[in-house]
Amino acid sequence: MVDKIKVENLSCYYNKKCVLEVPYINVVQNEILSIIGPANSGKTTFLRTLNRMNDLDITYSRKGEVYLDGKNIFDMNMENLRKRVGMLFAMPIPLPMSIYENIVYAPKHLGLVTRKSDQDVIVEQALKGASLWNEIKDRLNTSAMKMSGGQQQRLCIARILAINPEVILFDEPCSGLDPISTAKVEESMIELKQKYTIILVTNNVKQASRVGDRTAFFLMGKLVEIDKTDKLFVTPQKKETEDYITGRFG
Numbered sequence: 401m402v403d404k405i406k407v408e409n410l411s412c413y414y415n416k417k418c419v420l421e422v423p424y425i426n427v428v429q430n431e432i433l434s435i436i437g438p439a440n441s442g443k444t445t446f447l448r449t450l451n452r453m454n455d456l457d458i459t460y461s462r463k464g465e466v467y468l469d470g471k472n473i474f475d476m477n478m479e480n481l482r483k484r485v486g487m488l489f490a491m492p493i494p495l496p497m498s499i500y501e502n503i504v505y506a507p508k509h510l511g512l513v514t515r516k517s518d519q520d521v522i523v524e525q526a527l528k529g530a531s532l533w534n535e536i537k538d539r540l541n542t543s544a545m546k547m548s549g550g551q552q553q554r555l556c557i558a559r560i561l562a563i564n565p566e567v568i569l570f571d572e573p574c575s576g577l578d579p580i581s582t583a584k585v586e587e588s589m590i591e592l593k594q595k596y597t598i599i600l601v602t603n604n605v606k607q608a609s610r611v612g613d614r615t616a617f618f619l620m621g622k623l624v625e626i627d628k629t630d631k632l633f634v635t636p637q638k639k640e641t642e643d644y645i646t647g648r649f650g
């Protein structure tokens with residue numbers, strides 16, 4: 401088992417106030433690591449640190465290090481890092497253009513493809529990866545805005561796959577989706593871990609238990625516990641974890 405990501409002695413601050421402390425977390429290659437925890441526990445801050453999205457926020461600062469394949473991400477070129485570590489937000493919105501153009505937008509912008517035949521390949525592969533190809537292959541040139549919410553969410557997954565990342569960060573990808581759409585997104589995540597390393601932030605404890613190989617519990621800016629998902633849900637080591645997963649929290 402190879403560590404894709406390693407986080408060491410991480411502390412994150414907004415306006416110099418510490419909102420997250422993670423002494424150590426590793427993410428194993430090709431696993432799904434679920435992160436659960438109530439609002440304001442630092443889950444999104446954690447993800448935004450891993451692809452340096454928070455570098456754009458001048459109120460944000462950090463101590464500690466994050467390694468991707470053993471290399472410090474804070475020494476990397478930001479554009480390269482973002483290509484390798486893609487992020488899907490809660491309720492992402494497609495661009496107001498066709499399904500096809502949505503997918504090739506980033507690869508074109510990044511100069512990864514020019515030829516139409518190469519673009520066709522990327523579109524098909526990305527849509528297959530996001531378990532969407534069969535549903536929409538006959539209407540690639542229609543507006544993405546006409547898709548259902550669940551399809552739009554999977555289209556946004558396809559857009560990430562189109563830049564061929566190594567790690568995908570999902571921030572509550574199913575909030576606002578119905579159970580059937582949620583199940584489809586979960587299926588595609590399980591499919592995707594064969595090729596990618598995935599971190600899934602979810603406020604749905606059941607979702608974490610369904611798809612996570614391991615699960616981490618964050619509470620008020622602290623990593624309380626991390627373990628194999630089965631173990632964390634059946635025999636949690638900390639009382640706070642038990643209270644949260646049994647719904648007794650708060």
Ligand SMILES: Nc1ncnc2c1ncn2[C@@H]1O[C@H](COP(=O)(O)OP(=O)(O)OP(=O)(O)O)[C@@H](O)[C@H]1O
Binds near residue numbers: 414437438441459
């Ligand atoms: N841009 C920001 N500026 C100032 N404070 C922020 C900013 N973003 C987050 N915070 C604060 O940092 C803490 C952690 O927030 P974060 O968004 O990481 O939590 P979360 O676990 O993702 O919560 P939720 O479940 O509501 O999405 C919170 O107290 C929040 O108010």
Ligand SMILES: [Mg+2]
Binds near residue numbers: 443444
């Ligand atoms: Mg959040």
